[in-house]
Amino acid sequence: MLKFDFAIIGSGVLGTTISYWLSLYETSVCVIDKENKIAAHASSKNTGVVHSPFYLDPQKRKKIAKAALISHDLWRDFAKSRNIPWKECGTIEVALDEKQHKTLEKYLKWGHQNGISNSELELLDSGEVAKKEPHIKCHSGIYCSRDVSTDYGALTNELGKISEKNGTRFLLGTKVQDIKNTYYGTKIILPGSELECKFLINCAGGYSLNMATKMGLATDYSVLHFRGEYWIADASIANLVNTNVYSVAKFSNFPFLDPHWIKRSNGQTEIGPNAVPVADAETYSGYVGSVPKTLSRLKEILSGNPRKLLFNSEFLTLVSKEWKSSLSKSAMVSRVRQFIPAIKPANFTRRGTAGIRSPIITKNGEFLSEILELESENSLHVVNYNSPGATGAPAYAAFLVKKLQDGGFVNYPSKPDKGIWNFQKILEEMPHQNSY
Ligand SMILES: Cc1cc2nc3c(=O)[nH]c(=O)nc-3n(C[C@H](O)[C@H](O)[C@H](O)COP(=O)(O)OP(=O)(O)OC[C@H]3O[C@@H](n4cnc5c(N)ncnc54)[C@H](O)[C@@H]3O)c2cc1C
Numbered sequence: 001m002l003k004f005d006f007a008i009i010g011s012g013v014l015g016t017t018i019s020y021w022l023s024l025y026e027t028s029v030c031v032i033d034k035e036n037k038i039a040a041h042a043s044s045k046n047t048g049v050v051h052s053p054f055y056l057d058p059q060k061r062k063k064i065a066k067a068a069l070i071s072h073d074l075w076r077d078f079a080k081s082r083n084i085p086w087k088e089c090g091t092i093e094v095a096l097d098e099k100q101h102k103t104l105e106k107y108l109k110w111g112h113q114n115g116i117s118n119s120e121l122e123l124l125d126s127g128e129v130a131k132k133e134p135h136i137k138c139h140s141g142i143y144c145s146r147d148v149s150t151d152y153g154a155l156t157n158e159l160g161k162i163s164e165k166n167g168t169r170f171l172l173g174t175k176v177q178d179i180k181n182t183y184y185g186t187k188i189i190l191p192g193s194e195l196e197c198k199f200l201i202n203c204a205g206g207y208s209l210n211m212a213t214k215m216g217l218a219t220d221y222s223v224l225h226f227r228g229e230y231w232i233a234d235a236s237i238a239n240l241v242n243t244n245v246y247s248v249a250k251f252s253n254f255p256f257l258d259p260h261w262i263k264r265s266n267g268q269t270e271i272g273p274n275a276v277p278v279a280d281a282e283t284y285s286g287y288v289g290s291v292p293k294t295l296s297r298l299k300e301i302l303s304g305n306p307r308k309l310l311f312n313s314e315f316l317t318l319v320s321k322e323w324k325s326s327l328s329k330s331a332m333v334s335r336v337r338q339f340i341p342a343i344k345p346a347n348f349t350r351r352g353t354a355g356i357r358s359p360i361i362t363k364n365g366e367f368l369s370e371i372l373e374l375e376s377e378n379s380l381h382v383v384n385y386n387s388p389g390a391t392g393a394p395a396y397a398a399f400l401v402k403k404l405q406d407g408g409f410v411n412y413p414s415k416p417d418k419g420i421w422n423f424q425k426i427l428e429e430m431p432h433q434n435s436y
Contacts, residue, residue, distance in 0.1 A: 001193070001194055001195065001196055002030070002193075002195045002196070003028075003184075003195070003196045003197070004028045004029060004030045004169070004195070004196075004197045004198075005027040005028045005029065005197065005198050005199065005412075006019075006022055006027060006028070006029045006030070006197060006198070006199050006200075006201060007029075007030050007031075007032060007186070007188055007195060007197035007199075007200050007201070008029065008030070008031045008032070008200075008201045008203055009032050009033075009176050009179075009188075009200070009201070009202050009203060009204045009208075009211060010031070010032075010033060010202070010203035010204040010205055010208070011031045011032075011033035011035075011038040011039060011040075011156075011160065011170060011172070012039050012041060012042060012043035012156065012203060012205050013039060013043040013152055013155070013156045013389070013390050013393045014043075014203040014205075014382060014385055014389065014393050014396075014397060015031055015033075015201070015203035016031065016038060016039065016043075016156050016159055016160045016163060017156075017159060017393045017394050017396075017397035018201055018203065018397040018400060018401060019031045019160075019163045019168045020159050020160075020162060020163040020166075020168075020397070021397055021398055021401040021423065022168070022401060022410065023162075023163045023166035023167055023168045024166065024414055024415055024419055024423070025410055025412045025414050025415065026412045026414075026415060027410065027412040028167070028169075029163075029167070029168045029169070030168065030169040030170070030171055030195070030197075031160075031163075031168060031169070031170050031171065032171045032174050032176055032188070032190070032195075033170070033171070033172050033173075033174065034173070034174060034175035034176070035172065035173070036172050036173045037157075037172065038156055038157050038160045038170065038172070039152070039153045039156035039157060039160075041205055041206065041281070041282065041355075041356070042205050042206070042355055042356065042357070042358075042389075042390075043152050043153060043156050043205075043390060044152065044153030044156075045284075045353050045354065045355030045356070046152060046355050046387070046390055047228075047260075047262055047272075047273065047387075048149050048150055048151060048152060048262075048264060048265055048390075049091070049147060049148070049149055049244060049262070049388075049391070050071075050072055050075055050076075050147065050148040050149070050150055050391050051068055051147065051387070051388035051391045052068070052069070052072065052091075052111070052116050052120070052121070052144045052146050052147050053065035053066075053068045053069055053110075053111070053114040053115075053116070053388070054107045054108070054110055054111030054114065054116055054121055054142065054144055055093070055107050055110070055111075056068070056110065056114060056388075057110060058110055058113040058114050060369060060370065061369060061370065062431050063370075063371065063396070063399070063430070063431055063433075064370075064371060064388065064389070064392050064396065065114045066114070066115070066395070066429065066430055066431055067391075067392030067393075067394075067395040067396035067399065067430065068388045068391045068392040068395075069114055069115045069116070070392075070394075070395040070426055070429050070430065071391055071392050071393065071394045071395045071396075072146065072148070072391070074394040074395065074421050074426070075150065075155060075391070075394065076148070077420075077421075078155065078158070078159070078394075078420060078421075079150055079155060081420075082154075082155075082158045084150065084151055084154045084155055084158065085149070085150055085151055085154075085265035085266065086148055086150055086265070087148060087149040087150070087263065087264075087265045088145075088146075088148050089147065089148065089149055089242065089243050089244060089263040090143065090144060090145045090146070090147050090243045090244070091143070091144045091147035091243060091244040091245070091246060092124075092129060092132070092133065092136065092141045092142070092143050092144075092243050092244070092245050092246075093107070093141060093142050093144075093245075093246040093247065093248065094129065094136060094138035094139075094140070094141045094245060094246070094247050094248070094339045095138060095139045095140045095141065095247075095248050096138060096139055096247065096248070096338060096339065097139050098139065100139065100247075100248040101139055101140045103248045103252075104123060104140060104141070104142045104248065105123065107142050108121060108122075108123050108142060111142075111144070116144070116146065119145075120144060120145050120146045121142065121143070121144050121145075122142070122143050123140065123141075123142055123143075124140060124141045124142070124143055125140050126138055126139055126140060126141075128141075129141040129143075132243075133241050133242065133243060133245075135240045135241050135340055135341075135342050136241060136245060136339055136340060137339060137340070137341050138247075138339050143243075147244060149244070149262070149263050149264055149265040150265050151265050151266070152390040162420065166415070171190075171195075174190050174191070175190070175191060176188055176189070176190060176204070176211070177189045177190065177191065178214060179200060179202075179211065179214050179215060179379075180214075180215075181215065181376065181377070181378065181379075182196065184196050184198065185197050185198040185199060185200070185378045186198075186199070186200040186378050186379055188200070198378065198409075199378050199379065199380070199404070199409050200378065200379040200380070201379070201380050201381075201382070201400075202379065202380070202381040202382065202383075203382050203385070205281065205358065205385070206223070206225060206280075206281025206282070206356060206358035207281055208381060208382060208383045208385070209221060209222075209223045209358075209360060209383050209384075210223070211381065212374050212381035212383055215376055215379060215381075216376075217374045217376060217381060218372065218374050218381070218383060220305075220362070220363045221305070221360050221361065221362060221363070221368070221372070221383070222303075222304040222305040222306050222360070222361045223281075223358050223359070223360055223361070224277060224301070224302075224306050224358070224359060224361055225277070225278050225279065225280055225281050225283065225301075225356050225357070225358050226256070226275040226276060226277055226278070226322075226356065226357045226358075226359070227274075227275075227276045227277075227278045227283060227284065227326075227354050227355075227356050228272060228273025228274060228275060228276075228354060228355050228356070228357060229272055229273055229274055229276065229325075229326055229332075229351065229352075229354045230262070230270045230271065230272030230273055230351065230352030230353065230354065231270060231271050231272060231329060231332060231333070231348035231350070231351060231352060232268055232269070232270050232348065232349075232350045232351070232352050233268070233269040233270060233271065233343070233347055233348060234347050234348065234349060236347060237269075237342070237343055237347045238268070238269040239269070240340065240342060240343070241261055241340055242263065243263065244260060244261060244262055244263055245260055245261040245339060245340065246258075246260040247260070247338070247339055250318075251314050251315075251317075251318050253314065253366070253367065254314075254315065254318055254367055255357070255359050255367050255369065255386060255387075256275040256318070256322075256357075258335050259271050259272050259273060259274055259325065259332055259335050259336055260272075260336070261336055261339075261340055268352075270352045271332060271333065271336045271343075271348065272332070272352060273354070273355065274322045274325040274326055274332060275318075275322045275357065276322050276323060276326045277298060277301050277302075277319060277322075278301070278356065279301055281356055281358050282356065283356065284354050284356070285354070298310070298319065305361045305362065305363050305364075305365055306361045306365065307365070308364070308365025309361070309365050312365070321335075329345050329348060330345045333345045333347075333348060357386055357387070358386070359384060359386060360372060360383060360384040368384055370384070371383070371384050371385055371389075371396075372384045373400075380400065380404070382400070394421060394426070395426050395429075395430055398421075398423055398426045398427060398430070399426075399427065399430045399433075401423075402423075402427050402430075403433065
């Protein structure tokens, strides 16, 4: 039977960055993924924005806000050293009325509290926005010059290569079927074989809650899956606006923004993503039919805690809007036309790559905003690791490894300096927290 000190389930950006940090120690590490390649799911199928945390509450979302701020430079140096696209396009988030403008004023304060400098974040009135981007129409905007577009799939793959060179075993094409506590640590049941580890780290993305419940953890929570779809802009309009453009979310209790205008790192411009409820973390196509049919399917999807959302009129309004923009390209385009009026449905002839977000629902039927770190004696489960998870992964993974160190789980000597990033410096900037 294979034995490792650490087994990580999931080779997405989180599992791979954790494996990288652990690979700097004299310890044995494996990363298990059911797919034949690294980062096959959310970590490659996302918007690709390196987010600056101006829109994150500095009290409630302190950890991921700090991780996102710190990781910007870590990803930049790594992308540049590996020739991975790093497009410094900036973001304008627009307000369409005075009420939304108040949210932008709050974002300006939050951005500064989260460590973004004055010169990188500024409030603009409609005239100043139009001067910067003449095709944007809005009441006002907040401009963040440090936002970037990159390719997180490529970053994760390159980091995986370093982790592997340092000794990590990647067991790809290997689906974890079950996990069990043992005297030694944890036993992982694979198709036709078993593996043992002293410490298990569950980073299974859309399936991480499911994994955690196998160990009796987080049984009060449920997960919902939302497909985010994109449309690619034709060359005739792709350069109409040269920054990312977001709009203030209409329903702040739900973790979705209206579709935005995205400058991709490969030079493409896209609009999206919407947020269509689907049955599973990997339902990348199909499922959406006529509105009455999909509404009856919604009842099938919403079992357990999420069923309470059927009585939440804001949620139902949001979902029907999202469904319409999946059924009809025109509906999606008209949402973006509110702030870029020159675009038309005919300008979008190809779909982009859809991705699936898997937010956690509490027993009260509410969306959980924070990352859930669940622990048992010999395991750590990271659940609800959503946007800006790809941005924050290097610093957040370092933070988790430090907690493992403090808990006595990583007490092996470190290898001679092979680091690409400075572990100690990252930890000085991250918020402090108790060890596991
Ligand atoms: C549409 C969309 C847009 C986004 N945009 C952004 C953005 O612009 N910027 C940003 O910072 N973040 C963004 N995010 C969020 C970001 O992509 C995620 O936070 C991040 O990729 C999560 O990484 P992960 O490693 O936790 O999960 P994943 O990348 O999903 O990795 C989980 C892995 O676990 C594996 N796995 C699952 N179950 C098993 C099993 N039983 N056995 C073996 N392997 C298993 C899966 O195959 C998968 O490879 C976006 C996400 C989506 C979906």
